[in-house]
Amino acid sequence: MACAHIPGLGHNRPVKPFSFIADASDVTNGRDLAERARRAESVGVTTFAIPDHLVEGTFAPIPYLATVAAATTTLRIAAFVHNNDLRHPAVLAQDLATLDVLSDGRLDVALGAGWNKPEYDAIGLAFDPVPTRQARLEEAVAVIKGCFGEGPFSFHGEFYDISDYQGFPRPAQQPHPPIFIGGGGRRTLSLAGREANIVGLAPRILKEQRAEPKSLTWAAAEEKVDWVREAAGDRFDDLVFNVYPSGSPIVVTDDLRGEARKIIDRLKSRTGIELTEQEVIDSPHVYIGSIDRFVEKFRELRERLGVSSFLVGDLTELGPVVERLAGT
Numbered sequence: 001m002a003c004a005h006i007p008g009l010g011h012n013r014p015v016k017p018f019s020f021i022a023d024a025s026d027v028t029n030g031r032d033l034a035e036r037a038r039r040a041e042s043v044g045v046t047t048f049a050i051p052d053h054l055v056e057g058t059f060a061p062i063p064y065l066a067t068v069a070a071a072t073t074t075l076r077i078a079a080f081v082h083n084n085d086l087r088h089p090a091v092l093a094q095d096l097a098t099l100d101v102l103s104d105g106r107l108d109v110a111l112g113a114g115w116n117k118p119e120y121d122a123i124g125l126a127f128d129p130v131p132t133r134q135a136r137l138e139e140a141v142a143v144i145k146g147c148f149g150e151g152p153f154s155f156h157g158e159f160y161d162i163s164d165y166q167g168f169p170r171p172a173q174q175p176h177p178p179i180f181i182g183g184g185g186r187r188t189l190s191l192a193g194r195e196a197n198i199v200g201l202a203p204r205i206l207k208e209q210r211a212e213p214k215s216l217t218w219a220a221a222e223e224k225v226d227w228v229r230e231a232a233g234d235r236f237d238d239l240v241f242n243v244y245p246s247g248s249p250i251v252v253t254d255d256l257r258g259e260a261r262k263i264i265d266r267l268k269s270r271t272g273i274e275l276t277e278q279e280v281i282d283s284p285h286v287y288i289g290s291i292d293r294f295v296e297k298f299r300e301l302r303e304r305l306g307v308s309s310f311l312v313g314d315l316t317e318l319g320p321v322v323e324r325l326a327g328t
Helices: 030-043 061-071 089-102 117-123 130-148 186-195 218-238 256-271 277-282 291-305 319-325
Strands: 019-023 047-050 076-079 109-112 153-156 161-165 179-183 198-201 240-243 307-313
Touching (some): 030 061, 047 061, 061 089, 089 130, 109 130, 130 153, 130 179, 130 186, 179 186, 218 291, 291 307, 291 319
Parallel strands (some): 019 307, 109 179, 198 240
Antiparallel strands (some): 153 161
């Protein structure tokens, strides 16, 4: 496609092609999963993903993603995202490198610090304060990259201690598969700017994060991009930005403002803070509107904010949007 540039996001930052992440969290067997994955591949989905949770009726990510890879030929695979606290990073690195080799280099490595306290409580795992989980994630990224590298490596941190360890296998993609790190706070997004290839912009609307509905807004997303830019330096132009629906489901509707009012009322009831209709409609994390509106909004997010990667769920609602925008 013709080269274009994003106003306000840095000199000569190129516009990235659209990429789409789909999931199928309601599948019940391998045959169904394979069929859903092949359909996603056929309409232009880039990556098939699964959440990494213990108490939400979710399959384990590694065998799930292996099944998807075996059933498809071009579809990439990823968790959305691996909870760092559930596995030692060296063990996760071996699983991920194996997936990358067996899929002929179709893995994205998506990592998060963990946020869902009930699953920690359910298995007796300490739910440390946010700064501790963020610091542990930073160390885990270094360990995983070391495991993917050539030759033995050592790492001595606060949480992990690695001595002369040689990771095996080495991933098919070198020096490592694309790394996806997302977050809503400056520390995690700065880590993403330094270490990731794909940066997920997330809102801060969890109870433990003091419920900040304003974090859903376009203005907040612009601030997050600025944090990433500052941390990324010269590598900023190469980064891909992702957003996903948060706080409300995907709704295809011709009553855009009516649906926005429902979201405003829910957020106000939960947090006491009232967003405007336009803030909700413009939010990168609110997926409401007609198919034409989704196409328009995704294009606007790419052109003005630099976001080119979108989580689109199981394609029930947004399959037509993917078909219209994939490859452009």
